[in-house]
Structure formats: C-alpha cells, structure tokens
Amino acid sequence: MKTKTAQARARNALYAQSGGVSAVINASACGVIETARKHPRRIGRVFAGRDGIIGALTENLIDLSHESPATIRALRHTPAGAFGSARFKLKSLEQNRTEYERLIEVFRAHDIGYFFYNGGNDSMDTAWKISQIGGALNYPVICVGIPKTVDNDLPITDCCPGFGSVAKYIAVSTLEGGLDVASMARTSTKVFVLEVMGRHAGWIAAAGGLAGRRAAEPPHIILFPEIVFDRARFLERVHKCVGDYGYCVIVVSEGARDPDGNFLAESGTRDAFGHAQLGGVGPVVANMVREALGYKYHWAVADYLQRSARHVASKTDVDQAYAVGKAAVEYALQGLNAVMPAIKRLSSKPYRWTLVPVPLSQVANVEKKVPRHFITADGFGITAACRRYLEPLIAGEDAPPYRDGLPQYVRIRGVAVRRRLKTDFKT
Amino acid sequence: MKTKTAQARARNALYAQSGGVSAVINASACGVIETARKHPRRIGRVFAGRDGIIGALTENLIDLSHESPATIRALRHTPAGAFGSARFKLKSLEQNRTEYERLIEVFRAHDIGYFFYNGGNDSMDTAWKISQIGGALNYPVICVGIPKTVDNDLPITDCCPGFGSVAKYIAVSTLEGGLDVASMARTSTKVFVLEVMGRHAGWIAAAGGLAGRRAAEPPHIILFPEIVFDRARFLERVHKCVGDYGYCVIVVSEGARDPDGNFLAESGTRDAFGHAQLGGVGPVVANMVREALGYKYHWAVADYLQRSARHVASKTDVDQAYAVGKAAVEYALQGLNAVMPAIKRLSSKPYRWTLVPVPLSQVANVEKKVPRHFITADGFGITAACRRYLEPLIAGEDAPPYRDGLPQYVRIRGVAVRRRLKTDFKT
Numbered sequence A, B: 001m002k003t004k005t006a007q008a009r010a011r012n013a014l015y016a017q018s019g020g021v022s023a024v025i026n027a028s029a030c031g032v033i034e035t036a037r038k039h040p041r042r043i044g045r046v047f048a049g050r051d052g053i054i055g056a057l058t059e060n061l062i063d064l065s066h067e068s069p070a071t072i073r074a075l076r077h078t079p080a081g082a083f084g085s086a087r088f089k090l091k092s093l094e095q096n097r098t099e100y101e102r103l104i105e106v107f108r109a110h111d112i113g114y115f116f117y118n119g120g121n122d123s124m125d126t127a128w129k130i131s132q133i134g135g136a137l138n139y140p141v142i143c144v145g146i147p148k149t150v151d152n153d154l155p156i157t158d159c160c161p162g163f164g165s166v167a168k169y170i171a172v173s174t175l176e177g178g179l180d181v182a183s184m185a186r187t188s189t190k191v192f193v194l195e196v197m198g199r200h201a202g203w204i205a206a207a208g209g210l211a212g213r214r215a216a217e218p219p220h221i222i223l224f225p226e227i228v229f230d231r232a233r234f235l236e237r238v239h240k241c242v243g244d245y246g247y248c249v250i251v252v253s254e255g256a257r258d259p260d261g262n263f264l265a266e267s268g269t270r271d272a273f274g275h276a277q278l279g280g281v282g283p284v285v286a287n288m289v290r291e292a293l294g295y296k297y298h299w300a301v302a303d304y305l306q307r308s309a310r311h312v313a314s315k316t317d318v319d320q321a322y323a324v325g326k327a328a329v330e331y332a333l334q335g336l337n338a339v340m341p342a343i344k345r346l347s348s349k350p351y352r353w354t355l356v357p358v359p360l361s362q363v364a365n366v367e368k369k370v371p372r373h374f375i376t377a378d379g380f381g382i383t384a385a386c387r388r389y390l391e392p393l394i395a396g397e398d399a400p401p402y403r404d405g406l407p408q409y410v411r412i413r414g415v416a417v418r419r420r421l422k423t424d425f426k427t
Helices: A025-037 A053-057 A069-075 A097-109 A121-136 A163-184 A203-211 A231-245 A281-293 A304-308 A315-333 A384-394 B025-037 B053-057 B069-075 B097-109 B121-136 B163-184 B203-211 B231-245 B281-293 B304-308 B315-333 B384-394
Strands: A011-017 A043-049 A061-063 A112-119 A142-147 A191-196 A221-223 A248-253 A297-301 A339-347 A352-359 B011-017 B043-049 B061-063 B112-119 B142-147 B191-196 B221-223 B248-253 B297-301 B339-347 B352-359
Touching: A011 A025, A011 A053, A025 A043, A025 A069, A025 A112, A025 A315, A043 A053, A053 A061, A053 A097, A097 A112, A097 A121, A112 A121, A112 A315, A121 A142, A142 A315, A163 A191, A163 A203, A163 A248, A163 A297, A163 A304, A163 A315, A163 A384, A163 B304, A191 A203, A191 A281, A203 A221, A203 A248, A203 A384, A221 A231, A231 A248, A231 A281, A248 A281, A281 A297, A297 B304, A304 B163, A304 B297, A315 A339, A315 A352, A315 A384, B011 B025, B011 B053, B025 B043, B025 B069, B025 B112, B025 B315, B043 B053, B053 B061, B053 B097, B097 B112, B097 B121, B112 B121, B112 B315, B121 B142, B142 B315, B163 B191, B163 B203, B163 B248, B163 B297, B163 B304, B163 B315, B163 B384, B191 B203, B191 B281, B203 B221, B203 B248, B203 B384, B221 B231, B231 B248, B231 B281, B248 B281, B281 B297, B315 B339, B315 B352, B315 B384
Parallel strands: A011 A043, A011 A112, A112 A142, A142 A339, A191 A248, A191 A297, A221 A248, B011 B043, B011 B112, B112 B142, B142 B339, B191 B248, B191 B297, B221 B248
Antiparallel strands: A043 A061, A297 B297, A339 A352, B043 B061, B339 B352
C-alpha cells in the first residue's frame, strides 16, 4: 500500500464529508485537523469541501486555517456535518471520467496532496477511484478513507464510527419508552412500536435489544431486515407478550421486508389521494396490530433524531471517530495511499481495540449485515454473542457542554478559499 | 384551608400516580417518601396504589416500607411510573358515589390519614372530591394534590413538573435534527417535520422554539394548537424558508387543527382498508409539503420518547418535581387539606421560585394554554416573552448514573400490602 515516498514539501490537505451525517462525524474532522496542524512542515493548509465532494468538484472550498483551535476542538462534541455533506455518488470512471479529471484539476489548482474522504461504502469506492486516477493523470495525491456510517455495514472494521452513538440512543430510548408503556399498560397503551434506521442491515434495530436482559423486559420483539417478516408469527408473539407481561414493545427496522421482498413501510398506508405514503414502517406495524388484535398502540419514529443525538453519544464512539481521523492523517504522512483505518477488536471485556490500515479496494461496496447467529432462533431478538459485540460500542458517556439548558454546538466561520480555476462545473 | 388540627397519632399515607407519566414523576414520589420517612411519629407506613387510583379502589397497595433508602433515592433519576399509573377518571359524585365511598372504605381499612395524588387536571379534581367526601362520611383524611403533567396546562402554578424535561428534550432534538438537515439539504432532505405532544396546549411545541434564536435557525415554523392552521400561508412560508435558507424545519403539535376545528392528524391519511389512520400529524404535514412543493422530506414522531427521556432531563424540573412531593407532605403535616403546592416564579433571570399552597378547587379542570403574546404575530414562532418564560425551565442537567452504557433505572420490589377487605371492587 506504500505507493510513494513521503512527500518532501508541505502540501495542502482536503477533507470532505459524505452521505448521511452522524453524531460524531465532526469528531473525525477534529481528529484530522488537529493532527494535520501538528505537522506544518508536511501539511500546509487544511481545506474542507463545502457540501462534501460537491464542494471539491465546484471548487467551493473552506479554508480551515481561519478556524480557532477552540472551534476545532468543539467539533468533537458537535453533531451533523459542520462543512456540509452530500448524497452524491460519482459515476464509474468509464461513465464519467470528467468528474474525476475535474477533481484532479481542483487538487492541482490548490496543491492538494492529501485527500481525506469521510463516509460509507460508496465513498470508500470513490476514494479508491481517486487514488487510482491521480497516478494515471500524473498528479500525486494520497487518498485515505475515513469510515463513517450509522448503519454499521462496512466490512473488516469492528464497527463504524457513528454507529455506537445511534446504538446508544436507540438502546436508551427503548429502555425509557419501555418503562413508560409498562407503567401505563393496565389502562392505556399496550403496544409500543419504535421505528429505527437501517434500510439494509439491522444493526441499529439490534441495538434496541440492549435495553432488556430478560424475556419480560422490553423490547419483546425486534424486526430485522435480515429476517423475512411473517405476519402470523409476529401477531401471535404480540398477543402472547400482552398476555404474559401486560404489554409489548417492538423495535422495527425501516428495512423490514415482507416475504415478497418489499419493504413493509410501503405495504400499507395511502394518503387521502391514494398515494402510497412514504416512510413509516412504525405506523404500518402498529396499524397491523390494531386491526388484528385491537390493542391500543403508540408508535415513535426517531428518524434524524437518532443519528444526530450527540447529547447521548457513546464515549467509545466519539473516541473511535476521533482516532480514525487522526490515524488517516498519520497514514497519509507515512505515504499510505488508498487505505482506510479499520477498528480491530482485541478483546470484548474489557473492550480493547486498535487501528489498522486496510486497502480501500477491500472495503468499497461490501455490505456487512447482522449475522444469523447474532439473532435468536425465533428471529425476534438478539443473542448473547450479539450483546457481547454491541455492549462495548455504547459504553461511556461524553456529554457536550451546555449553556442555558442546551448543548453548545459550534458553527465554523467557513471562510471560502479563493477560486483559481476559470471554469465552472455543473454537478 | 386548614380544616383540622394536626393529627395526634401516626397514620398511614397513600401515594398514587395518575395519567400519562413523565421523566420526573418518580422524583415527586421520592420527595413524598423521603419526607414522610422523616416524620415517623406522624406518618406510619407509606403505601402506593398499584396502577394509581385503580390500586386504591381494588385494594392493591404496595408497602413502601420494604424499599431501601437507596431504591427510594434512585426514584429521583428513574422515569415513568414506578408503581404504575392509570388513565382512570372517577365519575362525578352524583354519577358514581360508590367509587368515592369505596376509596374511603379502603382508607379506613388501612388507616390512611394522608392521600397524595400526583397528576394533572383530572386528578386534581378527583383529589378535591375525595377531600370533601371524607368529611361527609365522617372519615378524617387529608388530601393533597401533587402537580404533574408534561402538557404544562395546569393553572396558577408557574409550570408543571414533567414539562421542563420534555421541553428540554424537544429543544435539544430540534437543535440536533436541525443541524442534521442543514448539513445535508443541498443534495438531500429539504424539509424536516418533528411532531410533538400537546393535544390541547402548545407548550411543548413552543419549547422547540428554544433551539434557535435567529430567523435562519431552526425551527423555522412552529404549528400550535392555539393557532388555526392555514394551509396556504404555511406552504408559502415553507417555500420561502427553503428559498432563503436551503431548508425548513417544522415543529408541529399533535393538537394542530384546521379551520373546521378538526385535528390535522385526522385529516389526511387512510390505511389500506380506508380507515382513518390514528396519530401522525407529522407525516400528514410532510406529505402536504411534498404534494404542494415537491421537496424531499423526513419526519420524526418522538411520541413516548419525549416524556420518558430522563437521560436529558432538566435539573430545574427534577428539583421542582422533588420539591412539590416534599411540600405536599409538609402541607399535610400542617393539616392543610385540599391543596396543591404550586410553583411561584419570583424572578426569571436568575430563575428563582418558591412553593405556595393553592386550593384544589381553583386548579381542577382549568386548562392553561399558550397565551397569544407568547406566539409571534405571524403565528409561526415564539416571542421573547415566551423565551424568557421557557428558558429557566430547561436549565441545568441532572444525568442519571450509567452502567454498561445505559442509565441505571431502579425497579421497586413492590411488596403487596395484605388485603383487609372481604369485598372486591370492579372498576
């Protein structure tokens, strides 16, 4: 992976955020920037793409030299994407080579020798392609991917920064919501449904399982994307739960699918005009319970709240997010191109981990789902092995500073880098 | 209000929770129990009704003498109803005098000289009726109401314990969700809708307004139950927001109503069978935006998560919840019957408050809505006066203890009191 010798003069670095944001992606940015600032003889200025890769393509760069050390430090406790992120996947080299050439043109104009791309599967693919075309266009650039996805579906790495905090949010919310329902069930709501993110992998749904240790404790049912939804078995289980415990708490992944492979979310509800209502597997499942069993129900859809909930972030997650940002810069300074720092678990109790560089080509476009042995035989819960895996990831608290009752999240100044190219680029 | 002299011998106390639970109702229980335990010569045992007033009617009582001081102390940081709550409104004395007579019968059987009823409007009405019938049936009992409602709609008191914490949860969530949307809006979601509780009063929706101070900052639009929904004006504002800021964050109360007085939640959505879908003004509003303006949207419904979120409780709220429980016992020991401790604001900056006893008859069945001068002229935001009122209520943090990444909430042993009555009571 060491494709070139360490660069002799200081060159600039570009950092860009990609895809859905998280509670800790800015902690990775903090790790990148603070580490880069320690190496002024190797790394000149650090730029950020405004709105991620779109900023790089359109030469909309932010010069982070104008941000104070206090602002950069505060990124560690600030959720969402401080420089803007984008859902924008570059086409393949064959389909649109122009985009890659444009990136290299922007890099050349701003003497960018290091590119750090902070995202999930697609972004690791993009970073890999950029790492290859630099050589082809005779422009030396070191590309390092920084893992980020609340979905926790990147391969090789033990987990993905961003996941631990959403996992903690969902576990805490399931615990708290479960206590609420339990205390009211006699005369009020008997079934509570919490819809969580994870369209293709059930990691976030699995995290809800951390809220309870015994069968009687919520959640009583988890619906995973990995397990085909069986309406009859599900309703039977709900009925039994209400009989045994007086109530039933259900965590459902937005990715839960019926036997035909369709998302449950798309199966039921129509608005007044007959359009299929987008989103909302929570209400679909809750209505199903009401129609079949008649129980009073409530449902919650945490949506963006779960992935931006920095106020209840996992300390493990924050530490890892910072560490992968820091390691990315260190790898780059070692001349490692086309790699991503991956978290390697050394032990679960106590949780010990280290970082290792893995080739981007091995990470790109591979999706890690919840393995079958992490899901109980009946398909409705998590196993002890899953709990052992998940527990360390939500461990520890790292509360942001508060003022007047609210977390003090930082906003960057965001001073623009003066444009050098004469051409515009339409994305 | 001093209707009898202080009772000479120790008599037992009954505490019951009523209505929807909150993040801090157990803090009031903690205040009651810890204070009662300091007066063993006046108060014998403290019982709790299992599932609130239903436990009292059916003689299902919990003997709290068996709970350790550590358990009682931990109630202060444990959300929801530790003894069970109930949505059960006693009929009027004329309609069902039997229920009241039964209560007095249970009180007599267990020598209950003090009754503490922890709830909202309806419960204050019940407590008042019980306080009156005791005398009529020649059974001396002191009834004290303890305010609790996340809706913040009790009159006279500055605020209601339970509200400050849900207000903090909604303000924090609006802030965090708003940062998420802002960072993705260029290529993804442009409109984010957060549905909040408050069927009749918009206090919780108003709290969302604390997240931003400038017009550009979320939430850009709040929809109150107090302001008739005007579809055209709303959509125009959404359009302008997206034009001006690139995105639009909306906080909508479940109590928002159309010009005909119908809940918006009931206006749109039907399930596959054509039944009106219950709940969900969030998706209704989001779909409205999509149909009229075509923006990509997301919506969240916090539902029970907001009122059980002890992990992000307001310290002010926890302190007040404890204080009203403590004061209720002190009032009872002073012989004050048919009163409720009300919070009296002495100043806003710094927030100073004290407790005063108010007659239950003045509190019962009166609903306090958000006054018009707390809502901006356009009906979409909160005024400086509203902010001054709300800010102290979410101030301060009071994190629960954590273990293995999760809050350590307590469960009571719940030892049952031996029944003394031969008769059953069907509720």
